[in-house]
Amino acid sequence: MAKTVQARTLKTRAKLLSAAKDLIEHSGYEALRVEEVVLKAGVAKGTFFSHFKDKEALMDQLIGARLSEILTEIEAGPVPRSASDMVAALTPFIAFATSERYVFDIMLRYSGAAAISEIGPIAQTFLQHYELFLKWVTDPALPTRDTIAPELMAEGISAFMIQAMSLNFCALHSSASVEERLEPYLEAWLN
C-alpha cells in the first residue's frame, strides 16, 4: 500500500549515478558500459533499467546536468557586448559539447523533448540557453538588428552555435576552431 518512494530507491539511484560518473571521469562517455556501472554500483543489471529507461536516459541525466552547470555559470557572467564577446562567453559550453562526438550526438538527439510532459535534462538546457540568448539580445549592452524579433534572434544564435559545432566534426572544415567559425556567423546574424 506504500505509494511513497522508498529510501533505498534513492540510495540505489545515487550508487548508480556515482558509479557512472566515476567510470566516465576515467574513460569518457562513449566507453561507458551498463555492465560496468552495475558491477561498480553492486546491483543487478535489471535494477539499472528500473531506474533508467535505457542507457541514454542515464546519459541525458549526466550530460544534461553538466550542460546546465556550465550555462548557469555563463548566465552569472556579464552580457556580451559583441559577437566576439559572445563567442568567448560560450567557450566553456562549446568545449564540453564537442569534447566527444558521442556527447554532441546525444545532446542533439535529446535537445527536443518527445512530449511536453517528459522534458529531460538536456531538453531543459535548450530552454535554458534560449532564455539566456533572449536576455542577451534584449539587453542594450549588446547592439543587434532591431528589425528582428528577439525570440527569432535567440533561436538563430542557437542554430549557428550548433552549426559551428557540427562542422567541428567534419574533416572538410577542421582547419578552424568552433569559435573561429562561430564568430562570423554571429557577426552576420546580429548586425
Place this chain on the structure above:
Amino acid sequence: MAKTVQARTLKTRAKLLSAAKDLIEHSGYEALRVEEVVLKAGVAKGTFFSHFKDKEALMDQLIGARLSEILTEIEAGPVPRSASDMVAALTPFIAFATSERYVFDIMLRYSGAAAISEIGPIAQTFLQHYELFLKWVTDPALPTRDTIAPELMAEGISAFMIQAMSLNFCALHSSASVEERLEPYLEAWLN
C-alpha cells in the same frame, strides 16, 4: 594475384542493396535488421559486413542516394525569388529528412566526413546543398543582404534548415510545420 573486383562482388552488393531497399520500403529505415537483409539477399551475415563497414554505412548509402536525388531535382528547378519560394523549393528535401526521426539522426551524424578521403554519400549531399544555396544567393533573382559573403549566406541557410527540422521533433514546438518555422528564419537571414 587478381587485384580487380570480381563480378560476383558487384552482384552480391546489388542483392544486399536491393533487399535492404525492399525491406525499407515496407517498414521504414529504423525497422531494418541486418539479419533480414542477409536472409532476403541469400547471403551470410559476414558477407554483409565485408560490403558495409556497419549497418549505418548501408544507411549512409541509401539515405545519401535518396537525398541526392531530391537535391538534384531541386537544382533543376528555378532559383527561388524569396524566402517563401525557397521554403517551397526545399519542401521535398525536408519531407524526406524528417520522415523518420532515425533518418534525420543518421543524416546529421553523417553530415560531416570523418576524413577528407572518406566523404560518404550523406556528406556529399551537404556539399551539394551548399553549392545549391551558393548558386541561389549569388543569383540576382534572389535579393539578399549584400554585406555578407555568399559562402556565409549559404552556410546560414543550411543552419536554419537544420534548426527548423530539429524543432519538428520537439513537442514544445510541434504546433508549427517545419516550413512555417523555416520561413521567418530565412526572411530574417536573407534581408
Place this chain on the structure above:
DNA sequence: CTATAAAATTGACCATGGTCACTTTTAGAC
C-alpha cells in the same frame, strides 16, 4: 507481531549488431 500488497531487486534470458578463423570461388600463370 503478523499478514499482505506494493515497491524494489534479481539474474537468466533475449535481440541484434558485429567479428574472425576457416572454406570456397575466381582469375590468371604455366
Place this chain on the structure above:
DNA sequence: GTCTAAAAGTGACCATGGTCAATTTTATAG
C-alpha cells in the same frame, strides 16, 4: 587443364543493451 594466391563468402561466436517472471524487501493495517 591444373596450380596457386588473392578475393569473396560463411556461420559459429561474441559484446552489449535490454526484458521479465520470480524473489526479496518494505510499509502499514489490524
